[in-house]
Amino acid sequence: MMLSELRAKSQITIPKELVERLGLSEGDKLEIYEKDGVIYLMPVVVYPKKYLDELRKEIEIAKAKIASGKQPVFDNVEALFAKLEEN
Structure with a gap:
C-alpha cells in the first residue's frame, strides 16, 4: 500500500514506483472516476x-x-x- 497526500488545488502525486511500472510520463492523460466510494485513475490515449x-x-x-x-x-x-x- 502506498500513501499519497491531497495537496493544494486538489493535486496528488502518484508514487514513482507506479509511474514507472505503468510506463507513464509527464503529459499523459488519466481518466478519473469514482465508483462505490473508490477513486480510479486509468491511463488513456486521446486520438484526433x-x-x-x-x-x-x-x-x-x-x-x-x-x-x-x-x-x-x-x-x-x-x-x-x-x-x-x-x-
Missing part, C-alpha cells in the same frame, strides 16, 4: 477525431469484405505473412 473517422472507414471496409466472403482466410500465420510479402 480525423484519425478515428479514418479508422472507422477501414473497419467498415473490412467488415464488408468479411460479409461478402472476399476476405482471405489463412490456415496459419506463415501463410498470412507470405501473402503480405506478395504485396
Whole structure:
C-alpha cells in the first residue's frame, strides 16, 4: 500500500514506483472516476477525431469484405505473412 497526500488545488502525486511500472510520463492523460466510494485513475490515449473517422472507414471496409466472403482466410500465420510479402 502506498500513501499519497491531497495537496493544494486538489493535486496528488502518484508514487514513482507506479509511474514507472505503468510506463507513464509527464503529459499523459488519466481518466478519473469514482465508483462505490473508490477513486480510479486509468491511463488513456486521446486520438484526433480525423484519425478515428479514418479508422472507422477501414473497419467498415473490412467488415464488408468479411460479409461478402472476399476476405482471405489463412490456415496459419506463415501463410498470412507470405501473402503480405506478395504485396
